[in-house]
Structure formats: structure tokens, C-alpha cells
Amino acid sequence: MSRATAVIAALLRAGRGRLLPSLLLGVGALLLSHIERTPLHALQLNQFDRYQRLLPRERPSEPVIIVGIDSQSLLAHGQWPWPRDLLGRLLESIQAGDPLAVGFDFIFAEADQHAPALLARRLPGIDPALLDRLPDPDQQFAAVIGRAPTVLATVGLPQALAGARLPRHPLPQIAVEPGADRQLPRFASALASRPELQAAAGGEGFINATPDARNGGHDRGILRRVPTLALIDEQPYLSLPLEMVRQALGGGAVAIEAGGKGMAALRLGDYRLPTQANGELLLHFGRASSHYYLSAADVLAGKHPPETFAGRLVIVGFNSIGLQDRIITPLGDSLPGADVHVQVIESLLAGDALRRPDWMPMLELAALLAGGLLLIGSVPALRPRYAVLGFAAVGGSLLLASHLAYFSGRWLVDGNTPALLLGPVFMALLGNTLIRADERRQAAERQLQASREQAARIAGELDSARRIQMGLLPDPERLFADETRFALAAILEPAQAVGGDYYDCFMLDARRLCIAIGDVSGKGVPASLFMAISKTLGNTLTRRHDDLGAAIRDLEHELDRNNTALLFVTAFIAILDADDGRLDYVCAGHDAPLLKRNGELQPLPTAEISGPPLCALGDYPYASGSIRLQAGDLLCLFTDGVSEATRDGQLFGHAGLEACLARTPETEPGTVCRQIRDSVRQFEAGEPAADDLTLLVLRWNGPRLSGC
Template sequence: MNRGTALLATVLRAGRGRLLPTLLLAAAALLLQHIEQTPLQTLQASQFDRYQRLAPRPRDAEPVIVVAIDSQSLATHGQWPWPRDLIARLLERIQGGQPLAVGLDFVFAERDQQAPALIAERLPPAAGALLRQLPDPDATLAARLAVAPTTLAVVGLARQLPGARLPVHPLPALQLPLTVDRALPQFSSALASRPELQAAAAGEGFINATPGAPGEHGERSILRRVPTLAMIRDQPYLSLPLEMVRQALGAGAVVAEPGSAGMQAIRIGDYRLPTQANGELLLHFGKASASYYLSAADVLAGKYPPATFADRFVIVGFNSIGLQDRVVSPLGDSLPGVDVHAQVIESLLAGTALRRPAWLPLLETGALLAGGLLLIAAVPALRPRYAVFSFSLLGLLMVGGGYAAFLAGRWLFDGASVTLLLGPVFMALLGNTLIAADARRRAAERHLQRSREEAARVAGELDAARRIQMGLLPDPGQRFAGESRFAVGALLEPALAVGGDYYDCFMLDRQRLCIAIGDVSGKGVPASLFMAISKTLGSTLLRRHGDLAAAVRDIEGELSRENPAFLFVTAFIGILDVDRGTLDYACAGHDAPLLRRAGRVARIDTAAVAGPPLCALGDYPYATARLQLQAGDLLCLFTDGVSEAGSGDALFGGERLATCLAALPEAAPDALCRAIRDKVREFEAGAAPADDLTLLLLRWDGA
């Protein structure tokens, strides 16, 4: 081994082979957090484009019509710009069909150069006087703009330029939090249409776009982001297509929903689109189609009836290569810029957009760190071929997870970059694994085998204990099959493999039903053993005694006789006369049951007879009380695994249980038990249960 190879081996094996991979993982995480400044940004953008090519947005409905100033129109009516009175005639044709809104995707920043007054200035005074009597084309266009909701285009400018003019139709009554205001695009000036046209139009929307960096698609730039809201001289304005929707809704309210770093969505009326923090929309493109394009020349010639434009959004814009208003979409289509406006309107009406909120890059970093730590922990213990398989599987999960997230909710998760950045980490680990040789691998396998055997042994013993414990509990459905006077349902779910809760239900004779529920202090194996003793003693002594209070005192005496761990039990025991509906009960430190009667739920008053938990004081004179049930009454016994179930900052509580019980429909007690259990688990929101959950429901149906 030469000096270079020895040095490489030393670096790879430093820190037991984990130092270099850990440093590479930290560098990868830092690189991923600043991916916009690295060549990986191109890879990320290309991956997101592949998502869209895999599942482009369907364009079944066509709410937008584009009246295109195309080559045919230019050949018929002359080069651009057209006279304003010609554009007014075009609008008149469109407005005859009563469209929802009309948008003009160009700016009338200067006077019509073919205006009679301008031509008159270049003619002798006598001829000029006649021309000045002709209608002003700008006034003709302004009159036409006022007929229907029309939106003019505005171009935001980063600095003041000659001929610049500010728009005059900002969004009314839009309250922006400071975080949103700072994140939005800011323009110090703008290029807007002439004042008389501004005054006649219903609104103004900007048409600035956000193309990707040059070189992402050959020498062209790909349009992926579209601004939705911007500030022009500290006044808020919507983009042209969104302002058209607002006008169609009757100038409906606009809400910029704030997020942690800026905006998270924009809402116009009942329509909502998720956005980036700076208000940009990650547009989900659909396949281009010529079906909704109409030539302006054909519209002017009257080839389309007015009904063509009824209840549609109409955008007048360019569709001519000579006018240079084209972009490249992530689908690879070369589109006129006006098509982007149409797709924004379609996306808003469908509520569909790509999603990459501020937390998603953090999730990618977390996935990178988790995957890297998993590799650092697992690869040194694996054979090389298994290590390669594991990394391939991890990469497949990362990349496949990105596709799955896109198909499921249009989330842009960059699994490809995560997998690529995990490559150096894996190579360093694999090199160390090869250098470490078979000795470390065999030792790790022996240790892993011992760990697995021990875990399997413990798991097997606990599983056997769980089966035995659950076997001690009765099945009310089988025990009382065919019973018409009452119905019992019960459910027990230990927090651990075994638990300390129990329930019991059995007939003392043909007329008397005994029900009991208990909760042993502590958890795990000790509590489960004491639970088995408590349940067995209770079942035996309750059958032996005719007096419930005496039976409870005997149970406590027997449990206290041999109790070196000083465990105690809370319990509620009741004996129901199933013919008369009288319930005699005793309470030993347990939560009072709930009674549902005629749709109302109340807690049984056990204060007069409640005593301490069994084995807590010793030789306590427990007493009993009686409750008269009515036909249809439902009694709910529960342990603190229900009332003390937590969601992190609150407990389920008795009041919530009472509300839940009152809201449940009439059903068999076992079904009600499962419904209450589901409500408790839903409240816990996936958190691990803190205690055993036990429910026993008794419904008395009458003699």
C-alpha cells in the first residue's frame, strides 16, 4: 500500500468510518439549503418540469377565449399598433356576447399616432381644421372600454423611465400584514395606458412575468412562476388575469393569506390559489390547444356569433412570432404570453396550482439528514451488495416520493437532488466498509443476531402475557347472547403490551347482573399481575356475598394481605336488577360513570358512597347507593385512559366524553364503545396513549 492509499484509508476510517460521511452530510445539507446559488438548481427545475410532463393539468373546461392578433390579422388590418378605433370595433364585437370580463394584454402608453388631431399638426391649417372635427380614436376606445368590465395591462418598472405612468385602479380595502408586504414584488414606477383609457376601464393588472434563468431550456428561458400580487408605488395590484376574475365577480374581495415568511395563498371571492412567500404562483401548465384561439381578423369580420363570447373570459393579445411575445413552458411548448394568462384563470377557477411552501425545503433537508444518518448507521453493518441495494432503495424512495407527492397533491418535493447529495456520503461509507473487511462485519452480525433474539424473546413473553390477560376478560356478546332485558359492550386497549385495567360482567343469578371496572396503579407487567388478582378476587367474592358493601370490604382485605409493592386499585362495581332496573353500586376512588337518558348525559352522583381506592387505607367501611334506571338508559363506565387522553396541550376530559356520548346515535353498546374509542384516538392525533383505555357500556331495555 503506497502512501496515498494509506492516507485515503486513514481518512475513510477516521471516527470509526463515520467522521468523513458526517462532514459530507453536513455539507450536503448546507448545499441543499442554498440550492438556488448552485448548479443543482437547474437539476431541481428540470425535475419539477418532468413532474408536469408526466401529469399536465387537464384542460377539459375552456372558460377563456383568446382573441389573437396573429399573422392573418396583421396581414388584413396592417402592422401593429392598430388604430384605436379599430380596437374599439374589435371590443364591440366581443362585448356583443356579454363576456364575463375582457382583458387587453398590451399597453396604450401613448396617443394614437393616427389620431386626426396629430395628423392635422402636419398639414396646412385649413386641412387641419377639418381633421380636428373628426372623432378622437382614444375617446372612441375609452367609450367602448366603459361598456363592459375591461382590464388594462400595466408593466411594473424598477425605476422611473421616460413616458412612465402609474396605474389608477389599486385593489380597494386590501389589508396586507407587514411580512406579506415586504415579500411581494415592489415596483417604483409603471408603464400604464393613457389617462382617459384608465378612467374608462374597470381595472388594471400587471403583466410582468418571472422567467427562469437563461440556459435552462437551450438558449431560451422557461416560465415557471407567475406573480399574482405586486406593489406599485406602495399600492397593491393583481396580475391581469386575476384582476379580470375579480371584475367578473363584481370587484369581489381579495385576501392575501399570510404565512410564516410571507404569503401562502391568494383568495378572490370563493376561489383560492396557493402561492410562494413572494406571491408568485407556481403554475401547473396544461397542454396547449388552438381550440380557444380566435383570429382578431375573423372576429372583426363577424365570422363568430356574439354567443361565442357569452359567459367567457376574453383576452385580447398577440399570437404572432413577429411580435416576440412568446415563452417556453415546462412542458416544452412554445406559447404566446397571452396563453399564460388563460392558464392562470383556469388554474384559479379549478383551485389548482403547484405547491412548494416554505416548509418543503426544510422537509427535503430533513429527509436528506434522516437518509444520511440512516446510511451512516446502517451501511457499516451491511455487506457491500446489501449496502448498494439499500442506497438504491433509499434513492428510489426519495425520487418516487417526489413523483407520488406531485400526483397526490401537486407538491414539488425534490427527491432527485436529495438522492444526488446522498451519493458522496454513501461512497465514503461504502469505501470504509470495504476497508474494514469481514471482521467488523461478522462482529456486527453476531451482535445484531443477539439483539434480535433478545428482542424476540421479550416480545414473545409480553405477547403471551397479553394473550393471557386479555383471555381473562369476558366477551359480553357471547356471554349474554339472546338476552333481551339488557345489552353490554366492553373494550380494553392497554397502553403497553400489558396493562392494569380490567372490566367484568356476569350474572349472579337469573335476576342480578354484576358489572365492574378497575384501574390498577402503575403500568406494565406488575400492574397486569395485580389486575389479574384483583379481577379474580372480585369475581369470586362478589358471587359469594349477598351484600355488595361487604363484598367490597372483603376484596380490599384480601388484596391488602399480600401487597409488597403497595399497589392499589380504583374500582366501580354495580349490581343491576335486570327486571326492575335498580342498580346498587359502590365506588372505590374511581371516576363516576355517566348516564345517558333521553338524549341527555349526566354524571352519577357517587360522592355520598365514594371511598378511597382499594388497598389505599385498609379496612375502610365502604358503603353502597341505589339508582333507579329507566328503560333505554345507557350507563358508561370508563377509566382515566379515556378522560386523561391527551393531545399535547389538553386532556379529553369528562365533559368532552359526555358530549361525545350524547352525540352518538342509538346503537349496540359494543359499537358505541368503538365509536368512543375512535373519538379518543382522533383527539390524541397520533400521540402515543399515556394510559390503558377501558370502556364498559350497559343499556337496560326494561323487563
């Protein structure tokens, strides 16, 4: 280990692996507390924008119409600024529809170029009498403005500039709760319209916006918040869209609710709009729409009936490249500035605004500290894989909670930044966990080496046991190679190294053949030992008794004598008279063998004489049954390793075995055994065998011909 690696390991191990993570958690808390001064603020804003892209505000209605000074209008009526009489005609066309209120999204700061005073200055030789007969365009426009609720725009200025002019229509009635105005934006001066137009207007609203340009890069200029209330020369003014709504409501009072550090909400009549402490509205943007945009040229040409404006709020603004101020929204849309006023009005009417109260950063800080302390307390005690899952659970919970907060109540909760700041804490904890895991691995390798040696000894012993067990089983094809009266074959494949199935076949005398098949409960070494005892006792006792039933009863008595493991055996034992085909048999809880005769399949009739498995009840009076085979009959004995073979929860079953036997030609028993075995393995589709597989197939050829 190098010196640098040793130092890193020492840092990770310090304080039982918790000192460095605790320091990193403190640094993360400090960064989160001053996030607006770090690059993390851009990530936070991007997360809030992503919320809006996931769930923008629905826009079921269109209460606002924008009459745009667009390229078509400039082409039809000349370049901007237009004469006041043309704007008067435009306003008259709108007023004919009886709108709720009309707002102008630009300022009439200068006199009309066709005013008599300006004409006299520009044309010194003009007849004064002629000038006296000319009407003042601003006075005419003011007269039109005064006919219906109209709101003019103003721009707050931090200091007085040349041409500055204060607005004249502060809020006449405003109820401010104590402390609600502490953080409101204040402007020393303003740029407003001409006095005669101000006097005719119903109200004035400022159009200052607050694009978030505090961070560089691709976030620059994205408009996320707009002011709702500001003090101009210490007089309260609403923003242009909110002042339009106030005029539409009859110019009523405005109420300001106080929050922890300033404003909490603004009330206009029955409408309530949540705000930030400084009075800014966190806009919940809806998808851009062009349905509510009308060309000023079309309005002047009378292409839109007056009813279009009935009961609507109308904003007259720019919608031409080169004139309009375009903004970028969190949804990625590039919109005219007038569209922001529409979004504000819709948000007020729907009471829908994003919420990020002044206590939200403290909540996020608490979540960071709680998550960090949880990791510091739990990760050192967990294995690496569970530690990773724990970190994923903590980070995922923060992200899920932040998304649920937005979807349920439009709360802007930053779950990404705390999750990101928990990353270094977790990496330090994981480093210590991996170091300890490596130490455990080295110890485990030493233990593994010792266990491998032991396992090799055990494997050798099991292999010896398998050879011994398989050596106990006779080889029917070799044992009866010269027999002409019958043919016999068997297969046994244990599911493990050793198994609990067995089969047996031997001649009791010159004409009687004994065959047996059994299945011991359980698997492995205990079952194999009990299997060896069962086979040996069965072989001995069937030779000793003339009555097969008595032999089986004696076999059960001997097996059950010292059966402390409470094992039991299912068995089928039969004696065939090879000369005349008589088959005597006893069934102890085993599946009935299948008899194939002349191509037809039927189970051997065992229902009347079948008893329970050996050692299941004890002292059961087993009886024998009898059937006479015909020449060419094929008898198939099997264990449940065949019938209960499984694949995807389905059993091979008796139906599968019968189908296999049915399509197998009547040929040598050895071939039949192998075909059944191959069908079972193919059905299992390579899955490990669930149980031992044992087959014994007997074909009786008939009595030995004379002379043979």
C-alpha cells in the same frame, strides 16, 4: 500498497469508517441549504419540470378565449399598431356576445396616429375647421371600453422612465393579514395606457412575468412562476388575468392569507389560489391547446357568432411572429404570452397550483440528514450487497416520496438532490466496508484452503464409500449370463455420492431365484449404511427360511433392534421358481411392480398382502402372495426415483413409467432398463435427480427345454 492508497484507506477507516462520511454529509447539508447558488439548482428545477410532464394539469373546460392579432389579421387590416377605431370595432364585436370581462394584453401608451392634434402636427397645411370636425379616436375607443368590464395592461417599472405613467385603478378593497405583504414585489413606477382609456376601463392589471433565468444553459427563460399581486407606487394591483376574474365577479374585495414568511394564498370571492411567500404563483401547466384561439380578422369579419363570447373571459393579445412575446413552459411548449394568462385563470377557477411552502427546504434538509445518519449507522454493519440494497432503499424512498407528494397534493418536493448528495456519503461508507470485506476475504481464503484439504479427504472417503456400496450390488447380466430360463438386468443411480436404494438377486438353489428391491428413508451416508445392512440381512434371512413371510418378519426384527436413527425401508422381495414360473412375493410398503404380458400392462396384485415399510410399526405379520408367470412375461421392479421424478412441479409418475414400458418392445431386460432410465432423465430435462433411481427387470423365458 502505495502511499496514496494507504492514505485513502486510512481516511476511510478513520472513526471506525464513520468520520469521512459524516464530513461529507455536512458538506451535502451545506450545499442543500444554499442550493440556489449551486449547479444543483438546475437539477432541482428539472425535476420539478419532469413532475409536470408526468402529470400536467387537466383542462376539462375552456373559460377563456384569446382573440389574437395574428398574421392573417395583419394581412387583412395592415401593420401594427392598428387605429383605435378598428380596435373599437373589434371590441364591439366581442361585447356583442356579453363576455364576463375583456382584457388587453398590450398597452396603449401613445395617442392614436389619426388623432386631430397629431394630424395637425404632421400636416401643417390642413384646414383647422376640418380637424375640428374629426372625432378623437382615443375618445371613441374609450367610449367602447366603458360599455363593458374591460381590463387594461400595465407594466411595473423599478424606476421612473421617460413616458412612464402610473395606473389609476388600484384594488379598492383588500384584506391583508399581518405580515402577508412582506415579500411582495414593489415597483416605483409603471407604464400604463393613456389617461382617457384608463378612466374608461374597469380595472388595470400588470403583465410582468418572472421567467427563471437565474441559471444558464437550457433552463434560461423557462416560465415556472408568475406574480399575482404587486405594489406599484405602494398601491396594490392584481395581475391582468386575476383582475379580469375580479371584474367578472363584480369587482369585489381581495383577501390575502399570510404564511410563515409572507403570503400563503390569494382569495377572489369563493376562489382560493395558493401562492409563494412573495405572492408568486407556481403554475401547474396544462397541455397547450389551440381551441380557444380566434383570429381578430375572423372576429371583425363576423365569422364567429356573438354567442361564442357569452359567459367567457376574453383576452385580446398578439399571436403573430415578430409581435408576440413567446415563453417556454416546463412541458416544453413554446406559447404566446397571452396563453400564460389563460393558464392563470384556469388555475384560479380550479384551485390548482403547485405548492412549495417556505418550510419545504427544511424538510428536504431533514430528509438528507436522516438518510445520511441512517446510512452511517447501518452500512458499516452490513455486507456490501446489503449495503448497496440499503442505499438503494433510502434513495428510492426519497424519490418515491417526492413523486407521491406531487401526485397526491401537487407538492414540489425535491427527492433527487438529497439522494444525489447521499451518494458520496455512501461511497465512503462502502469503501470502508469493502476494505473490511477484503480483510475478511483474505482470512476466508486461508480457511478455504484448509477446508478444501478437508473436503478432498471427505470426497475421497465418499468415493471409496460409493465404490464399496456399488460393489455390494450384484451384476445380474454377468451373474446369469448362461441362464436360459430367465433374463435379468438392473440399474442403480444414486442421487448423491451414496444412496439408500438397493437391489439384490441370487439363486437359493438350482431352481429358485430370489430378487429384491428396497428404498431406505433419507439420503446420503446414513441411508447408505442402513441400505448395506438391509441388503445383507435380507440376503441371509431369505436363505435361512423356507417361508418368505417369516423371513421378512425376521428381517424387520433384526433391522429394528438397533435403529436409533428411526430409519425405515420399503422393500419388495420375491422368489421365482425358474422351472414352472411360480412367483412368491412380499411387499413392505413398496410400489407394486409392473407386469407386462402379451403387450398388456398390469401392476402385480399386492393390495391384499402389502404391509407397512420395514421398521415403521414393528412386529408386523407380513404375508406372502403368489402368481404364476407365463413364458415371455416381463416384470419391472422400481423405486420412487422413477415414479417421483419431477419437472416444473409435475411427476413422471406411474403413468409415465407405464407409457414407457408400453412403447418398449419386449426385448432384453438390460435394454428395457436403459430405455426407462433415459426416459426419466429426459423428462427431468437436465435438472438434478431428486431421489435415487433403481430398476430391476426380469423376463421369464419358460422352463429349460429338455436336453439343454
